[in-house]
Amino acid sequence: DTAVSQTPKYLVTQMGNDKSIKCEQNLGHDTMYWYKQDSKKFLKIMFSYNNKELIINETVPNRFSPKSPDKAHLNLHINSLELGDSAVYFCASSRIAGAGELFFGEGSRLTVL
Amino acid sequence: QQPVQSPQAVILREGEDAVINCSSSKALYSVHWYRQKHGEAPVFLMILLKGGEQKGHDKISASFNEKKQQSSLYLTASQLSYSGTYFCGTGGRDDKIIFGKGTRLHILP
Numbered sequence: 001d002t003a004v005s006q007t008p009k010y011l012v013t014q015m016g017n018d019k020s021i022k023c024e025q026n027l028g029h030d031t032m033y034w035y036k037q038d039s040k041k042f043l044k045i046m047f048s049y050n051n052k053e054l055i056i057n058e059t060v061p062n063r064f065s066p067k068s069p070d071k072a073h074l075n076l077h078i079n080s081l082e083l084g085d086s087a088v089y090f091c092a093s094s095r096i097a098g099a100g101e102l103f104f105g106e107g108s109r110l111t112v113l
Numbered sequence: 114q115q116p117v118q119s120p121q122a123v124i125l126r127e128g129e130d131a132v133i134n135c136s137s138s139k140a141l142y143s144v145h146w147y148r149q150k151h152g153e154a155p156v157f158l159m160i161l162l163k164g165g166e167q168k169g170h171d172k173i174s175a176s177f178n179e180k181k182q183q184s185s186l187y188l189t190a191s192q193l194s195y196s197g198t199y200f201c202g203t204g205g206r207d208d209k210i211i212f213g214k215g216t217r218l219h220i221l222p
Contacts, residue, residue, distance in 0.1 A: 043212040098208035104154035
């Protein structure tokens with residue numbers, strides 16, 4: 001059983017489209033994150049949820065909207081996609097916010113044409 | 114504030130040792146080390162939660178100097194499997210784990 005799973009693994013789309021990435025964890029963790037890794041491999045935190053509540057919202061454009069229907073799921077919806085949104089998006093979860101081991105999903109590679 | 118890692122890249126021969134440094138301009142509550150291989154997700158190596166703490170497993174260990182706001186990762190007698198990009202992540206009071214830009218390690222046979 002995969003601990004943190006993301007879908008889809010690959011996403012190719014046109015500029016201006018809207019897309020979603022889904023994430024689920026079966027570890028019973030309270031905290032989930034979205035990280036963005038660009039072509040230079042920088043791992044940048046975007047959002048963090050603790051028990052369905054948003055606790056971290058980095059300076060991310062409003063086009064990005066996370067949603068956590070329950071503590072095991074954290075989805076990312078992106079509106080009006082731009083070329084600069086091309087990256088690998090990693091979902092992660094941890095038992096303790098900010099101090100626990102991060103369990104990463106496999107990543108979702110988004111390519112915007 | 115993003116922690117600063119050094120060096121940016123290292124090339125070693127199998128069996129050689131390496132040290133990767135991580136420093137922060139703000140007070141640290143935790144330091145996290147991860148390794149990422151090409152095309153894969155980052156994988157947890159260790160967390161250091163107290164000043165002066167040292168941890169290790171196998172031939173990879175790390176230290177945390179809370180006063181200097183620094184951590185170092187030590188790789189002893191490196192193996193081919195150690196190749197990858199190493200990230201340090203720093204945790205503050207705000208529940209965020211901020212990662213450095215990574216150190217690329219390449220081990221030659």
